[in-house]
Amino acid sequence: MSFTSSLVHDFVKRLEHGQPTENTTRHAEIPWFDIGDASDRELLVTHSSPCGFTLGTGASIYTDVLIPALTAARREVILVTCFWAGSATLSALHDALVKLAAHRRALLNDARSRGTTPTPPLRVRVCFSSRSLLQKLLHPQSRDGYIYPPSSWQAALGLPDPVLLESAAIQLQAKSLFLLPFSVMHPKFVIVDRQRAFIPSCNVSWEPWLEGCVEVTGPAVSGLLSFYSRTWEPEHGGVQPPLERNHLLEPPAFDVRMAGLALVASAAHRRAALLPESPSPIPTLLLPSSCHRNPHFRPFPWQKDPKPPGTPLNVALLALLDGARRSIYVQTPNLTCQAVLRAVLSALQRGVDVDIVTSRNLMLLEQLVTAGTTTSWCLRSLLRRFRKSERSKPESLPAEMELGHVPLGRLRISYFRPRPSLKMRTHTKEEEPVHSHLKLIMVDDKYTVLGSGNLDRASWYTSQELGILFDSTDLANTVGTEVDCVLADRLELVFDSAAL
Template sequence: MAMEPCSIFEDVAGRLEAQGSTEANRKTHPGYWIKDLKSLLCTANVEDITFGTGHQIYTRKILPAIEAAETEVVLVTCFLARSVTLDDLGDSLRKLSVKAQRNGKLIKVRICFSSSSIWQKLLQTSSLAGQIWPEAKWGLPRKDELQGLDMEVKSIFQLPFSVMHPKFAVVDRQRILLPSCNVSWEDWFEGCVDLNGAVVDQFVRFWQSFWAGEEDRQVKITNSTPFSNQQTSAIVREAYAVFLPSPHHRFSLPWVSSEQPPATPLNIYLLTVFTRAERGIYMQTPNLTSTVVLSAILQALERGVDVTILTSRRLMRLEQIVTAGTTTERSVRSLIKRYQALKQHQTSPRDLEAGFVPSHAGRLIVRYHKMRDAIDQLEVEPAQSHLKLTIVDGKVAIFGSGNMDRASWHTSQELGLALTSESLVKQVWQSLSIAMEGRSVTEYDSDKD
């Protein structure tokens, strides 16, 4: 079967084990998975899927989880900016500190980020060892306010544009929260997956291999009480999962370098499922400028696969131009023109006269995010869509930090998680459809040409 998980992984592993891919990946960091690709396989219990603004996701999901921690919190984000979300994170850390002191023990907290301001990126070390900061430097509570916590704040960034883009939280090494949002002021449409089970070890290993200091790499934290979420029943248990790291690479100008992206697990997995798709691809991404992705979409359409894309207008346009030499809007217009040319070729009168049986291109729908017309005065309305989610054939869902832009595919460190479960995808689609109702406008629908 096209979306059979073991078969997909065999294809992915075969491409990663190819000589060129292996040699290139040996130079990347982290690269612990290179010697044992099967170590990326695991299972996951999915407790919940949440959609909303970044602030809503933090206040409803991530911060309550942090406040409930007993031994350790690891919070990894790309952008750590002064904002209401950062203020609320500080309040949660104060509460956690008070609880720890009341119980007579220290709780370990590690906050990892890549970007906070242009000055931080210009002035900090480019070493992958990173830089340790005082807690209050970037708007977190002072050390004397967090005496119940063993606290460390660390940043890693490499000039000019190599950000570490993953976002996740690990609580007591038993629970994972995988959001698309940063700790920032950005009121955008986001998502968050609440996970536990064997998948937790994957995130811990990734953090230890890249972010953790020597002491944290050695420490193993055990908790005799297994994780349980009494408030909700799991969407799915023991879902087949593939952990998909994508190490950062040095920036290269789009017009003077190869358009072939680095052969990382995330990149190769996405290209593999695009190639294997038989019925439909749904892609929600903040930006769409990767020529490799655009070509893969067109090839899928040519095979008769339906493709729906939901993206944003005018989001981080300067970044798009610098890193990709184009914008999402230009890329979308180009895709539509290429698709229309494909359809015209497939129905060419010359081919019909020659007796060729015409193939039928899949349906292409492109939508842009828009704010709802009727805005609830009690809720902040997302101005853009920042969700990163790909669904293939109603069976595979890929969550994580990676966009479908050139920066994510060629330069920045990314992290994805592929989950194979029809029941999970059905639940995700139902929740997403409700959350996105009234929040998109159709730019193009091939059925209405």
């Protein structure tokens, strides 16, 4: 299967036009992909086999999907997140690593007693950007980041005793990367044995927010591995060294759930298989967005809003919004990027229906600092411009022009809200998400974008982000159905132009 040619052509053309030409500028972007280079282009314009889609809170997704996947790894685990904090998620991750270490020690001891080939080491990389305000203010301002000494793992990061991990041949490294003033590394993903990849929206943190996670295999995993290497291990030149296999035997997979991992239940938790009847990989765009240290603020009202950096994620999203013909569905925690709002208004004026789901009063201070505005203010501005477009449309047209008139599309705006308190169904309390942190865009019921990128100014101008775009009607239908089920009774409708 191949992409709709017009989408790829538009994406590549826009990306080539928007990429910087000076080597100094390219070097400053973390990471850098050259769309003019065929090998780099193949990492972005690729295929994948989506396996599953999960909704829930961060803790429920980690305990049900991500932790079982990473503890089943035989050779390597790469865990990248933005925020790292003490939480039920971190406690579950700690306990799972302890259980995994015990399992591996038993294998090593058995091999020694039998005189057989030992279990090979398990390479684990933990990467994050933010742990606290003080940590960010004092963080080394180098793209090499900061590697935490093992002596700090337990107290600072909540990880197991390094002696315990070393005794189980678990080679763990913990690293952080942050550049002032706002260049946070915002992607979240897990790569297991370079074969399976998970792209969640959740951090390792305490917030009971609505999150999503997609699992993929196939060629797109290679692009994701390159994205990791260029960001977190640049000393390898952007190419991850191969995993040495030699004569070592692969250890048996370890199912941490059978070892008693405590699951965190969520009233919003759902899992769905993706494309079970389609064995062929589907067209996929891997969409990195480099971090930028210059936020390009324009604080005065007479200053024109600057054009967003031409990153693959920014370019692809604008190409999708500009090319939409029937419908746009947007679910984002915050919506403060003016380029996105202009593209949404333009789509409405072309007759495209737009459905927006966002959160009310989520991270207000962060919005004001990074954008100088808030989601609520931006939505009110969008509504004013939409109503102005309605008033300016002619009430009647000459017969010869009637066929060429395009009515405005339908605009719906809703805020996510938690359901009323639910009675406990079991001895374990179910987490009810209090905000939506899911990042999802669907266009024309065909294109689906998931990942870390919000539609706010921080994600579009300064933060490093990661998105993945799927070209599949079946996948879009499945994702849309699951999201609709979770959002039932969790939306507060604030505007619907069809009701006017």
